[in-house]
Amino acid sequence: MKFGPAPLDSAEDAILAHAVRCGGRIFKKGQILGAAEIAVMAQFGVASVTVARLEEGDVAENDAAMRLAEGLRGQGVIAAPADTGRVNLLAAHDGLAIIGAAPVDALNRITEDVTVATLPNLAPVSAGQVIATVKIIPFAVPESSLSAAVDAAIAAHLDVYPYLPLAACLIQTVNDGLKPSVIEKTSRVTADRLTRLGGRVGGETRCAHDSVALAGAIETALVASPDLLLIIGASAIVDRRDVIPQAIEAAGGRIDRLGMPVDPGNLILLGEVRGTPVLGLPGCARSPARNGLDWVLERLAAGIPADAGDVARMGVGGLLIGRQEEKDYL
CATH class of the missing domain: 3.40.980.10 (MoaB/Mog-like domain)
Structure with missing residues (x-):
């Protein structure tokens, strides 16, 4: 992935790295710049912006986050939609979150581009409660790193065991x-x-x-x-x-x-x-x-x-x- 400042007139189709305010309008971090956005920025005198551009073999942050979340998702767990490189994993029902510290630690050591944060093992949870969150740090992850992280995610799968009617x-x-x-x-x-x-x-x-x-x-x-x-x-x-x-x-x-x-x-x-x-x-x-x-x-x-x-x-x-x-x- 390429990252750095670029002249505004060459930033079309790039990913905006930092929010830019133009009058009452805000162009958010992570937004893909089109001709219309560049025209507005030019009207307000913006000359350059910091952008990211994906290269061959890169996986965009939302796609990467979802692949990791699907690898982690075990019994009784659902994945929310990806947004800004983040996917939350939710309990599908009341129960206990089953989370192995060692496999999650191993996943987090693969690359700094990928992070997974969870509740403690055996935490009691309610239906719809977030038990873990996946966050991609940059705007894209190399496929080679992501593949290794997904394999680790599968090994670290998170479950929610339902309560039995005792x-x-x-x-x-x-x-x-x-x-x-x-x-x-x-x-x-x-x-x-x-x-x-x-x-x-x-x-x-x-x-x-x-x-x-x-x-x-x-x-x-x-x-x-x-x-x-x-x-x-x-x-x-x-x-x-x-x-x-x-x-x-x-x-x-x-x-x-x-x-x-x-x-x-x-x-x-x-x-x-x-x-x-x-x-x-x-x-x-x-x-x-x-x-x-x-x-x-x-x-x-x-x-x-x-x-x-x-x-x-x-x-x-x-x-x-x-x-x-x-x-x-x-």
Whole structure:
């Protein structure tokens, strides 16, 4: 591609590199100059303009951006029309954006002419939300560079996994110190949380906060074959020998992990009872504010496992709220 200043009278059919204002009219960057545009500029005394001219083997910015976008576009992703060398990739439905950092990094290293910016991996998205944007930096890209970038884009394909209509059973343990208003709020918040993910609370049970009563409630809940068991205790789970873990094991289940490196949400439990995933909820699950439970629920709703190893890798970025400064130590 040729680029640089040119006399106005030799700029026909070239691409205008920078906007030019002539009276009340603006000729925009990227506009192809025709005889009419040149005539107007001449009337206002413009003598030269900075332009770009494509050469053989060059691919225009919009065509290049669209080819890259089509390479990146995976399951549940649609491409918007190209404009000024940019194509936005949008979620076709609600779900989780699946984005591999290493393949996207590899694509961005091929040439500085091509850039791809994305949301973080596993970001929850809504239908129509931009999950990535492709931007071509110059007005054209050599075919050789573009072909390599398109191959990398195909390898880095971006997906949006849809949420599955999970039916969960909620079990709340109660004691004399737990206010009825807190119990009712927990029911509402949990139902809303699942609804946002395309699921529902298929049933709710309340029982005393002891392992025998809770084991019985788990047995009863399993009769309905829920996709997921959610258990929130009258008090938080602080040890594998606490009420909720003991009840899960008494009902024939196992504990995969207690605790996660996400705050708020540290005191979560992941387990399984007779093939049904079970989550022991942290106290912050009573609030609609985003917390570690959402990270786990979103994965499960999108059909992505969340095992102990997955949870252990959530620490970077897992500080969801800024803690108050320890000013005494500054």
